[in-house]
Amino acid sequence: MKRKSIALLMATTMVAVNLLGCSGGGTAATTGAPTDTTAAPAATTAAPAVSDSTTEAASTAGGSELTTEEITLTVWHIANDEKRHQTVTNAINRFMEKYPNIKVVDIPQENDPYKTKLATAMAAGEEPDIFVSWGGGWLESFISEGKVLNIDDKVREIQDEYYDSALSLFQVKGVNYALPYSCGPAPVYYNKQIYADLGLEVPETLAEFEANCDKIKEAGIIPLALGNSSQWPGALTFIYHSLRLGGKDAFLNAYNRENGGTFEDESFIKAGEKIQEWVKKGYYPEGCNAINYDTGGSRMLFYGGQAAHIVQTNGMFSNCRSEAPDFYENNLGIFNFPVVEGGKGTAKEILGGGNAYSISSSCPYPEEAFELIHTLTDKEFGQDSVDIAGVITGVEGVTMPNKLTQEANDMLRNADYIQNFYDQFLPADMGALHKQTTYDLFGLTTTPEKAAADMEALAKQSLDK
Numbered sequence: 001m002k003r004k005s006i007a008l009l010m011a012t013t014m015v016a017v018n019l020l021g022c023s024g025g026g027t028a029a030t031t032g033a034p035t036d037t038t039a040a041p042a043a044t045t046a047a048p049a050v051s052d053s054t055t056e057a058a059s060t061a062g063g064s065e066l067t068t069e070e071i072t073l074t075v076w077h078i079a080n081d082e083k084r085h086q087t088v089t090n091a092i093n094r095f096m097e098k099y100p101n102i103k104v105v106d107i108p109q110e111n112d113p114y115k116t117k118l119a120t121a122m123a124a125g126e127e128p129d130i131f132v133s134w135g136g137g138w139l140e141s142f143i144s145e146g147k148v149l150n151i152d153d154k155v156r157e158i159q160d161e162y163y164d165s166a167l168s169l170f171q172v173k174g175v176n177y178a179l180p181y182s183c184g185p186a187p188v189y190y191n192k193q194i195y196a197d198l199g200l201e202v203p204e205t206l207a208e209f210e211a212n213c214d215k216i217k218e219a220g221i222i223p224l225a226l227g228n229s230s231q232w233p234g235a236l237t238f239i240y241h242s243l244r245l246g247g248k249d250a251f252l253n254a255y256n257r258e259n260g261g262t263f264e265d266e267s268f269i270k271a272g273e274k275i276q277e278w279v280k281k282g283y284y285p286e287g288c289n290a291i292n293y294d295t296g297g298s299r300m301l302f303y304g305g306q307a308a309h310i311v312q313t314n315g316m317f318s319n320c321r322s323e324a325p326d327f328y329e330n331n332l333g334i335f336n337f338p339v340v341e342g343g344k345g346t347a348k349e350i351l352g353g354g355n356a357y358s359i360s361s362s363c364p365y366p367e368e369a370f371e372l373i374h375t376l377t378d379k380e381f382g383q384d385s386v387d388i389a390g391v392i393t394g395v396e397g398v399t400m401p402n403k404l405t406q407e408a409n410d411m412l413r414n415a416d417y418i419q420n421f422y423d424q425f426l427p428a429d430m431g432a433l434h435k436q437t438t439y440d441l442f443g444l445t446t447t448p449e450k451a452a453a454d455m456e457a458l459a460k461q462s463l464d465k
Helices: 082-098 111-124 136-144 152-157 164-168 192-198 206-218 232-256 266-280 297-303 315-323 325-330 366-375 379-389 403-413 428-443 448-462
Strands: 071-077 102-108 130-133 179-185 188-191 222-224 307-311 332-335 349-359 417-419
Touching: 071 082, 071 111, 071 349, 071 366, 082 102, 082 315, 082 366, 082 379, 102 366, 130 136, 130 366, 164 179, 179 379, 179 403, 188 192, 192 206, 192 332, 206 222, 206 307, 232 266, 232 307, 232 349, 232 417, 232 428, 232 448, 266 428, 266 448, 297 307, 297 315, 315 325, 315 379, 315 403, 325 332, 332 403, 349 366, 349 403, 428 448
Parallel strands: 071 102, 071 130, 222 307, 349 417
Antiparallel strands: 130 349, 179 349, 188 307, 188 332
């Protein structure tokens, strides 16, 4: 059966849960270690498909008044670096001041362990009241199990407060299951000082970008920082290359199995060729597949001036502001991934993603929980987020504090199409293979043709149903 086309940032595929041990403890307003948490690998076991009755089966928030009883709401999230966690704490304190009878237990966690912990808690019936998701198949797998509260009616009452593109990331079959607390593009970050020293201009085309990289390499500087040991960082560049070469339709047709679309489309093969060309030209640090982005390896190359660019998610803003505030204020610049002359993609087709809060269907206080996630994502939180952490949230009416965040916000709002990360968009098995084949492309251990053929072979098993 062929798949129907889907809205911006909306995935309709399943991602599995890997059931390992978890710990349910936590205290209010604890602070975790800095880490980037925006784009992350999905789990690797396929979950049952969601039927068209998903929205009917999911629980729906009721209409009762807020309780005056002494109650507790538990929030699991991944805003665990100092800056982002401060914004969460501020919103929670604001909520508890308004509702002194409600205690909020705030449990920040690291990205990948959080996914395993939440999956285990869901399976055991010990899920938190409120949890963070990336949307797409990862969220949909829990919806299919009846674990996520349908909050569509309530979201539609306040939908004008948020960007449509931000809300759509967390919709399934047009139904809202979450409120976004971050939503942003994945730009090219660059060192403005290096550009000034070498007399470089911000590129608009890939040819101009490559000319810059050649001059940067001649100056003894690494053109592109990359820590690809966890596989997803390098996948961002692959997605951008394929998006610029084939446009949005190349991926959507391959995924939807429409219009002759295939993952062996020329755009995917040429994207792999371009990656390997850049590796061979020395655009990346030696052994980039062994460098860990999550622990800061490639970021430190960038902050230290050893590398001139890094292609990353919007979470890089917060990381940079926390880890290298002087660099953030003085040297950090961004630009949209350059277009390919003769390619089908445009500058208004961008890569992006975000995070949102959902409510567990088992939450005994759905009205109070919705009021809390509204507070955790509202305009005041959004202003805090850009002011303190430099992170765009997808909420309307926020004044951007500096040129950087304004540029990122403009990139988001001016986009005609926002491509979600493949490992969140695709079924779990395909998302995992996409990361592995891209990793192998960077490692020069596969060919672009074989990587594309492997993806298409699995698509026939996973999508041609």
